[in-house]
Amino acid sequence: MTETSQRPRPLRVLAAMSGGVDSAVAAARAAEAGHDVTGVHLALSANPQSFRTGARGCCTIEDSRDARRAADVIGIPFYVWDLAERFREDVVDDFVAEYEAGRTPNPCLRCNEKIKFAALLDKALALGFDAVCTGHYAKVLVNEDGTRELHRASDMAKDQSYVLGVLDDRQLAHAMFPLGDTVTTKDEIRAEAERRGLAVAKKPDSHDICFIADGDTQGFLSKRLGKAEGDIVDESGAVVGSHEGAYGFTIGQRKGLRIGTPAADGKPRYVLDISPVNNTVTVGPVAALDVSGLTAIKPRWCGAAPTGPGTYTAQLRAHGGETEVRAELVNDTLEVTFTEPVRGVAPGQAIVLYDDTRVVGSATIATTVRAAVANAG
Secondary structure, three states, rough: OOOOOHOOOOOEEEOOOOOOOHHHHHHHHHHOOOOEEEEEEEEEOHHHHOOOOOOOOOOOOOHHHHHHHHHHHOOOEEEEEOOOHHHHHHHHHHHHHHOOOOOOHHHHHHHHHHHHHHHHHHHHHOOOOOOOEOOOOOEEEEOOOOOOOEEEOOHHHOOOOOOOOOOOOOHOOOOOOOOOOOOOOOOHHHHHHHHOOOHHHHHHOOOOOOOOOOOOHHHHHHHHOOOOOEEEEOOOOOOEEEEEOOOOOOOOOOOOOEOOOOOOOOOOEEEEEEEEOOEEEEEEEEHHHHHEEEEEEEEEOOOOOOOOOOEEEEOOOOOOOEEEEEEEEEEEEEEEHHHHEOOOOOOEEEEEEEEEOOOEEEEEEEEEEEEEHHHHO
């Protein structure tokens, strides 16, 4: 296999430049490799000042200026494309709707699927570009028959393949990740940026959710969904507290529950379930968070869909570890059983399956099976 960045002929490449160090170095490497590179910054907010400031996000006016300066240093054309309406519809509105439905979404996956490798890629191809380049740490490898595979980055500590698990064959055919084979520390990436004269070399990494300016997810949701008072109950159904909106909780949450009644065993309680139907939040002991299996919907495959049951490793959150699973696609629903119980799995999250380092595909968790319930059965 060979990486897409090592193709023999130069490509017309559209480099998505967020204004951060990774995307700037990726664009510089693509240009240095001989490709015809054009930089583009995505304006994702109708009011950029409402998104993060202080160089912590990827959607501010500061970020667009940083991206432009980096493009000038690299010596490539640069444009700003307004995708704010598409971003609001496909990412922000989806985020709010998922929380309202009692699920826990990952907006970065949605952004990669709907914005960077759908809206952006479609526009790039229409303009005659061959590939979209980003600063993600992942690898696209090309088989002898021309098919492509998405793999983990060479450096597992920086691997970002989880948030790219939504990419399909067509999108992988036009994806370029110049940082994917880099086995260096982030400090060395910053040092490379400094050697290249890129002012973003010392810029802090982005954190949290770019469209929540102050990092207060509950406050953000409350402004859009309003207060909806309801009960916090234990596993027996007894009321132990109250809340102002079930959307403000996530499975596995321990802090901020404001429960007035202590548990019988005196131990902390965690969010076990969120029910938007009756607006209740169920809490219980940490052991009740153990999950032995799940079903997942809306699968997207990085290649052919798997046939029959198989053994894989799975990743359940962007910065989580791997766990062994048995998985099978049944009527377009992924049925998954964990070799060992895992904790804190929430509907709405993505499960990404791997065959060694190869990304098999991704699906959205719909239901979970508690280990305690399964054992009792």
